[in-house]
Amino acid sequence: MPFSEISVGSFKDATSKEAIRQGFAEFISALIFVFAGQGSGMAFRKLTKSETPRVEGVIAIALAHSLALVVAVAVSKNISGGHVNPAVTLGAFVGGHKNLSLIKLIIYWIGQFLGSVIACLLLKLATNEMAIRPFVLAENYTVGSAVVLEIVMTFGLVYTVYATAIDPQRQSNDTIAPIAIGFIVGANILAGGAFSGASMNPR
Template identity: 45%
Template sequence: MLPGRHPARRADTAVPGPLLPAATRAAVAEFVATAMFVFAAEGSVYGLWKLYKDTGTPGGLVAVAIAPALALVAAVAVASDASGGHVNPAVTFGVLVGRRISFGRAVVYWAAQLLGAVVASLLLTLVAGGTRPMGFGLGIGIHERHALLLEAVMTFGLTYAVYATAVDHRSRVGGGGGGGGAMAPLAIGFVLGANILAGGPFDGAAMNPARAFGPALVGWSWRHHWVYWVGPLIGAGLAGALYEFVMVEQQQPDQAPAGPRMPVLAEDY
């Protein structure tokens, strides 16, 4: 074959499609961001153990609320461009319910998030001299049904904040988006910290199945573990459905587009 006989075909086969690299970058971003978050969040508990024998104090509660909040701000910020900065299987489920991500991409996110949480928990165990993480547990007098409702309510608020400041903002072009994108990590981190202050004494306030799964697997402590999956998934699913199908302005078939708003495609996540 003479050189240059089929330049278009050679160009098509030489350049890979954009979907696989984008999906890979998104998975790596979720893995790294979730590992960063879990390492700092669970590491704050390790630090309190190192300093104080009794960590169940108001000061300890503030410490374990501030550390995850700051870590989540950073994690969402560093992963937002590549993956949307979910850093939470429940948030990914809420976005899936709102049809802002494909099911296949969601599965990839879930695998990356869970793996990142496990790796972070293993690293903490190594640096702590083999001390296994305690993970999450219910407070004295707290029944599983109470914790289930609490996790659902707290994760609802967290996912709603993600939708309003990050997901919906990414679907806007031009002036409609405002400054929501820059404020999204701060707003999400603030909601997480506030919820930990409110729910920490009752059930630890996970709001994140990966955050609960990593320490549970490494520490092999599964008591009440289902609560930290079912509750967050219920709350996130409700938040995604409410925001997407109620709060987002629905365009009528016979109406022209009201503005520059565009839907977020699965490839954007």
């Protein structure tokens, strides 16, 4: 998108009811997604009493993330577009999505980051202070390889969102979009979870 077409927005945009409503929708969606996704990994560790990644664990985590994202996108799609992921919001902004100014991008990011933080705090409270594990690289897996993997997976996610939900040249499908977006995240976790954790996300 040419720089001349970038909309910065104004203070009035940041304080409008629409912007606050959209930011709150992203907050709730991120909370739903992170709580279920991160919680699935914690539940698996609790049930198996194992800290070692296992095949069935990756499958369970991929399924939980996929299902949670379908719901997270569906409940906020008609309010904020159902981005959930800061990388998706950035992609929509760069792609020239209508009504997404720089100010709104920041509001979306604030909602998404706060939703993620609150989800993790709630998980610690609900699991009696069980540790929340960060993403780590697999043994003997290089940072360079992880960067390539994450770029490819994030591109797949952002492209899927853009093609099914926010492309101004196409009519958005409220049924297919959440399912397709959930599926690509689940598939990416199955493909990359054992290597980089399949973050696809700057959070």
